[in-house]
Amino acid sequence: MDLMAYKFHMITWLIVTAFQVLSVFFLWVAVYKNSPHAVINGYTFKEMISFMVMINIFNYIAFDGYTGDVISDEVSDGTIANSFIKPISYRVRFLATNLGVLGAKIVVFGLPMFTISYVIFALLGFIVIESIGTFLLSLLLFLIALVLASMLYDAISYIFGVLSFYTTAYFGLYMLKETTIQFLSGTLVPLAFFPAGMYKVLRYLPFAGMAENPVLILLMRDSPLVALQKIAIAIAWLVVIELFGALLFSRASKKVTVGGG
């Protein structure tokens, strides 16, 4: 409901995303033009462009800062009092909202955006579909990975929100969260561009599962087996992060203060 109430907000974000995609596009055009190699860190130009476009659309669909923002707002204006007197779990409330928003975003924005860019890339030969079977399978795995990515993002957003119980200020926490995720999830540059040692570690952190892995699955760069492994890692991380969040909340909620009135 809130999603529709803020139509304008959503559309502004859409425009911002479009500009991001454009600037990233020109950046990589310049990089590949000036590079002596046709393949950089395992990505051809065509692969790189499809990856960057897809990951930006992916970001727009899967990431929603709502949870952390709302928690910190509730802490700073004291409306958290209203949430604590409801017979529903604080976490479940945000989980449900996030899944609802994700569903709406997939239908309203994700479906047309992914379809259009996928069709264009396929026609241009940027994406090669070997068989319908693999395509459908990776599409299914991608959808699972997308939901997991969004849940991971939400779980982390929740933790940062709950941290504002202690700090009451959220801006610093927000910046920390955003830059960490942008940097480590492969949204700025593919993780393969990091030094080899770092890359090995990053692949197994939850951040990879939040953007790069799902997009690689969609682009069929991974075999189904590898894709399943990545999904399993994401699930494991999700459990760990949610448990940590629950523990943090049970401690932090004792510290909460309610401002105003």
Added chain:
Amino acid sequence: MIEIKNLTKIFKKPIRKEGILGMFATLFSRKYEEITAVNDISLTIDDGEIIGYIGANGAGKSTTIKMMCGILTPTSGTVTIDGVEPYKKRRQVAQNIGVVFGQKTQLWWDIPLIESFKVFKEIYQVPDKEYKERMDFLCQLLGINEFMNQPVRTLSLGQRMRADLAAAWLHNPKILFLDEPTIGLDVLVKENIRKAIKTMNQKYSTTVILTTHDMKDIENLCSRIVMIENGKIIYDGSLSKIKESFGDIRTIYVTLNYVPQLDKLNTFDGKVTYDYRDGGLAIKFNAQQIKVESVVDYAFHTLRANDFKISEISIEDVVKSILKKQNEKS
């Protein structure tokens, strides 16, 4: 039944220095000052009571209420509602309580009011039949039907408060916490809300804990008042008793067509005091010490009063003077 035992809440507040330099200094050294908002209070509230919880701004009323409904965790001491500590079993207790914070709405700001009610119905799992029945009753009682389809942000304060009350009653809570439910409202809406609270209390024998700065609320609704100052309970008892203990002070206002000499008037051995202002004379006395007739008789026959008005002490005066006395002590 609500039982409060030795309840204390201490807030830690970082001491910040002023100015830009001070801001940086605060970054590196964090000193805290401790503020005791609620200081060792004990209280028992029975089912079906309407309690007026009063005190000056910052006396600790809201903090107590927030601990009672499980939002804040006490520093020490306990609150139990029917044997359960609300801040430990938040969700379990939430099902049995309703809360209205006059300063904060619980309703969803951007969506039509009716949708908020529907969400509350789901949150508290109110059965369809009960929901319909109670909605009809509440709509009639509070007159909220006319703006049911408007987004909450377009409602006036009075409309919003009535809607908030209805939302708090939707799941028929055993205990209702009302934190300044009449703040900023006009006389008619206040009257309406008081009537509603009374009706609900009688119909469902809901326990009501009410904080307010409007003494009319207290006089109209509460059988018992608890007064808190600087985190401590300074009075707990019935409304009539507090008036009695303070003395049955009456004031007779008379108009005279001459200017009286105050020091020549009969003070009945110092039991009566006089105050002359703008052509009117206020005669103040304690009806327990001196008969009303004799003062009235004196005013009419000796002072030859033209006009005549008598008033009893209001609860507002009582509270005012108790708080004043407390302030002088501390």
